[in-house]
Amino acid sequence: MIAHSIFFYTFSIIAIISAIMVTVSKNTVHSVFFLILDFISISCLFIMIGAEFLGMIMLIVYVGAVAVLFLFVVMMLNVAQQKNQWFASEASSKHIPVGLIISTIIFFELIIVIGGWKYKPDLFDINNTTNNFNVSNTHSLGQVLYTDYIHVFQLSGMILLVAMIGAIVLTFRKREGVKKQSYIKQISRERSEGVELLDVKTNKGVKIDD
């Protein structure tokens, strides 16, 4: 049990410190790397409480895909200078109060959620669910997700799909005058269309019209 708590505290301390470093560090790319470290230690914590499926999915989705895109954008935009301007210069310090207000709202929302949990114990009570503990984590998740919560599950899938299509529609622009290769056209070309044999007369040459 001691080993277990040593691991727990190691991972949670790493998670908290890296979460602080995300906001504190000057270089934005470093912030993203600390964010990744945070994700990884959180998924380690998930695995430690036995939610192995959730931990692995967290690694795959957040670290493997989302954070890569974050890193991509941050590296390309060179946000590092911008961030320094925001916090160092006088002119744009109006961002800080807005950020403070939003973070306070989120903080109170979290408190309200936890409070609501306390007054509705039958909603998320583990003892009430008829869980079979011999079944693996993934199985029990699937059994709940595709039976009791199927509508919620489908609905969140639809929301994600709409968000994805929306992102594509917002960023899509049709560019004129771009040369594109049509693979079907290229493959279906035949020798008779492309090559023509001509008798070349001396001192006259050939006239090619195209």
Place this chain on the structure above:
Amino acid sequence: MEYFNTVFQEVYKILFLLVPVLISVAMIVWLDRRVWAFVQKRQGPNVVGPFGLLQSLADALKYIFKEIIIPSTSNKVIFILAPIVTMTLALISWAVIPFSATLVLADINVGILYLFAVSSLGVYGIIMGGWASNSKYPFLGAIRSAAQMVSYEVSIGVIIINVLLCVGSLNLNDIVEAQQNLWFIIPLFPMFVIFFISALAETNRPPFDLPEAEAELVAGYQTEYSGMMYAMFWLGEYANILLMCAMGAILFLGGWMSPIEIYPFTLVPGAIWLILKILLLFILFALVKAIVPRYRYDQLMRLGWKVFLPLSLIWVVLTSSYLFYFNLLPTN
């Protein structure tokens, strides 16, 4: 005290796994160069040791004694961290590979997800190396490889779903045992082909080696690296290739199962069968490198998103409807 005993036992097991993996990575580099040479009617490395077998060790020795140059404009911490990340991620995934029904370091419930997660983390070594070098070619190579690996991961994930539908478990040993009667390469052959090509792209092998395309990007993300750090990138890359071969062998070729379940074949230990299957897949990898010219970048993206992803999604629908209709869905 008991705790320390278990720790030492685990360390002993890990060493017993990792040392052979590292040696086989060195051998596989030699094999790669030999196959490549034979296809092109050359000799390949044949001087150091018998058949040139010790060539990789000689190369490694050379890299160890070379100076490590760290560019003065680079971001030093991340620059040094990048090859370490690549190497570590390439090695930790071997923990869940089953060499027989019992010979596996960590027989976890979500083995295949672990493999997938670790291989999707592999992109960080490359991005970190490319960005920290603070020069143009490495950065372009890093961006290319990140886009490429993320794209092909999607189709690999969907292919894994195909296999999992037939197995009904995320445990790698269960996946192997589900293929007792029929290897999944037979019913899922198109998926095997797509997996193979995606694995080529995922490990930045030719014809998809655009991140280090030497004709355009000098050496991509490895341009600024030298000495042992370069060698670590290189080792990590080949360990990843071996891992992808192992994944292909487990998902489609029956893992440690012997091909025919009759007397003389069943005597051979499972590890040998797995190694033979990995080697077979690796020789295919090496042949592809020798035969096929490099893809253009837009063609690569088109292949990943417009061909492989729809095809594997359609195959998921086909597999699941087949299994559902004939009542073959695994129940456990």
